Amino acid sequence: MMPLMKLGSLVREGSAIAALVLIRLMANYWQQAFLWEAALNASYEIRVDVFERVLQRELGFFEGTSGAFSGDISYRITAEASDIADTIYALIYTIVPYTLQLFAMSFQMVAISPVLYLITSLVIPCMCLVIAYLGEKLRKISKKAHHTVAKLSSYLNEVLPSMIVVKAYNAETCESLRFQKLAHDDLSQHLRKKTMKAFIPQVIQVIYVGIIFVFCVGSLVVSGGAFDGSHIVSFITSVFLLIAPVQGVGKAYNELKQGEPAIERLFNLTSLQSQVFEKPDAITLNNVKGDVKFCDVSFQYGDKVTPVLNGLNLHIKPGETIALIGPSGGGKTTIAKLLLRFYDPICGQILIDNQDIQDIRLESLRRHVALVPQDIMLFSGTVAENIGYRDLMGEINMEEVEHAARVANADEFIKKLTQGYQTNIGPRGSILSGGQKQRLAIARTIYQNSSILILDEATSALDSRSELLVRQAVKRLMDNHTVLIIAHRLETILMADRIVSLDGGKLKEVSHSSLLNHGNHYAPLM
Numbered sequence: 001m002m003p004l005m006k007l008g009s010l011v012r013e014g015s016a017i018a019a020l021v022l023i024r025l026m027a028n029y030w031q032q033a034f035l036w037e038a039a040l041n042a043s044y045e046i047r048v049d050v051f052e053r054v055l056q057r058e059l060g061f062f063e064g065t066s067g068a069f070s071g072d073i074s075y076r077i078t079a080e081a082s083d084i085a086d087t088i089y090a091l092i093y094t095i096v097p098y099t100l101q102l103f104a105m106s107f108q109m110v111a112i113s114p115v116l117y118l119i120t121s122l123v124i125p126c127m128c129l130v131i132a133y134l135g136e137k138l139r140k141i142s143k144k145a146h147h148t149v150a151k152l153s154s155y156l157n158e159v160l161p162s163m164i165v166v167k168a169y170n171a172e173t174c175e176s177l178r179f180q181k182l183a184h185d186d187l188s189q190h191l192r193k194k195t196m197k198a199f200i201p202q203v204i205q206v207i208y209v210g211i212i213f214v215f216c217v218g219s220l221v222v223s224g225g226a227f228d229g230s231h232i233v234s235f236i237t238s239v240f241l242l243i244a245p246v247q248g249v250g251k252a253y254n255e256l257k258q259g260e261p262a263i264e265r266l267f268n269l270t271s272l273q274s275q276v277f278e279k280p281d282a283i284t285l286n287n288v289k290g291d292v293k294f295c296d297v298s299f300q301y302g303d304k305v306t307p308v309l310n311g312l313n314l315h316i317k318p319g320e321t322i323a324l325i326g327p328s329g330g331g332k333t334t335i336a337k338l339l340l341r342f343y344d345p346i347c348g349q350i351l352i353d354n355q356d357i358q359d360i361r362l363e364s365l366r367r368h369v370a371l372v373p374q375d376i377m378l379f380s381g382t383v384a385e386n387i388g389y390r391d392l393m394g395e396i397n398m399e400e401v402e403h404a405a406r407v408a409n410a411d412e413f414i415k416k417l418t419q420g421y422q423t424n425i426g427p428r429g430s431i432l433s434g435g436q437k438q439r440l441a442i443a444r445t446i447y448q449n450s451s452i453l454i455l456d457e458a459t460s461a462l463d464s465r466s467e468l469l470v471r472q473a474v475k476r477l478m479d480n481h482t483v484l485i486i487a488h489r490l491e492t493i494l495m496a497d498r499i500v501s502l503d504g505g506k507l508k509e510v511s512h513s514s515l516l517n518h519g520n521h522y523a524p525l526m
């Protein structure tokens with residue numbers, strides 16, 4: 001009977017302990033899960049805000065920079081935003097419980113002896129000084145570590161998409177060495193950071209215990225046996241129990257210092273303002289006839305460079321096609337960028353249907369002016385998503401997609417793809433040929449249904465059949481749109497109603513006959 005009773009009480013006590021352990025584990029789990037949720041949500045909000053601001057920046061922010069720059073931005077928005085979540089988590093997780101413990105211990109010590117407590121707490125300013133000094137050092141090291149890893153990620157962003165050049169130039173060994181150097185820099189900085197992170201808590205602990213010891217002994221000597229043994233034991237225990245919270249707060253401070261460079265770098269992206277402003281009373285264009293005027297437009301990319309456009313005038317009538325020719329680097333693409341208001345002219349005006357484009361809402365302007373850039377940009381996704389890019393987050397109208405593909409002479413090759421319009425074309429449309437990419441880009445423009453089109457003809461040569469298909473597609477566009485075509489091929493130029501030549505920042509009209517008669521003279525301009 002007795003052993004059974006004992007067993008019963010053992011089971012009861014065991015279950016109670018198991019229940020307590022379970023409750024403790026669950027509480028721990030919920031606490032951590034809740035804190036992580038808060039930290040990750042904060043990092044998500046920051047990420048979204050930063051990316052929206054990056055999207056709002058004018059084109060100049062992205063231009064003139066390499067893939068390395070976009071690699072750096074993508075690193076900030078991905079990895080560094082995650083670092084921020086870690087920092088927020090560490091701060092809440094350590095600061096709250098340790099601050100509570102700090103208060104509880106201090107209360108206990110004040111109750112035992114306010115004088116001794118005051119003497120002992122003199123250690124806090126000393127600790128703060130040491131923590132601040134080491135924290136600043138950690139911040140600097142951490143900043144360098146962020147730069148090295150960002151450089152590494154930027155390098156990869158640049159070199160991986162350029163693998164065709166690396167291989168064609170036998171540059172594998174050279175790139176491997178470049179990678180090793182960057183990876184080694186990153187390794188050194190991270191080792192320094194980890195060493196510093198491991199070093200700081202030990203230093204704090206040594207200083208803390210040392211100073212407390214000196215104060216305790218000194219105070220006990222000064223008090224001259226005013227306390228009994230149990231008070232002394234209790235006081236010294238409280239002092240030692242303070243080590244963990246003081247260390248914890250120091251650790252949280254270090255986490256903050258370590259995360260600070262990530263926060264700085266991420267918020268740096270938000271501080272710069274866009275140069276292209278939308279007026280608060282900007283209007284929305286509804287039906288656009290397609291009349292385009294450049295009136296005395298001048299533009300330069302920076303303060304200390306020569307102007308690209310210099311008092312340029314051009315009038316394109318609705319439905320007209322203008323071929324723009326000129327020497328390489330003469331400013332043809334710049335004209336297109338100004339019409340889309342990626343930049344504002346230094347002086348002069350650009351009008352659409354007699355409305356200054358600076359008075360038009362940007363979204364409305366870019367809905368009515370479509371661009372087929374010289375370097376075709378396609379996104380990984382399906383053919384349909386690339387053509388119907390305008391409605392990517394809405395509902396893509398497949399009838400319109402197919403219509404656009406037919407007009408752009410793209411329907412035939414799309415149907416031959418494994419999954420037709422639902423075929424994924426790979427990163428930057430890597431599974432397509434140059435001519436196919438161009439026709440897809442033209443189809444995207446047709447789907448956009450804008451009245452004014454800018455076609456920046458690719459300089460890269462296509463085979464004669466592809467070229468014919470692209471030209472046919474362009475011809476169809478010319479029939480019912482206002483078109484500004486930056487042309488390089490004689491056949492394309494001759495399709496236009498008028499030809500203008502850009503030289504020295506100004507335009508002059510060239511007749512079809514003089515182009516044909518003096519072909520050699522104009523050859524360098526195409």
Ligand SMILES: Nc1ncnc2c1ncn2[C@@H]1O[C@H](COP(=O)(O)OP(=O)(O)OP(=O)(O)O)[C@@H](O)[C@H]1O
Pocket residue numbers: 060063064301302308326327328329330331332333334335374
């Ligand atoms: N973002 C930029 N920042 C600084 N300078 C730029 C920028 N974009 C273009 N430029 C400079 O402006 C000038 C005109 O460039 P643009 O691209 O308009 O010439 P283009 O006539 O279209 O040349 P191509 O026919 O070779 O494409 C060039 O000297 C170029 O170096």
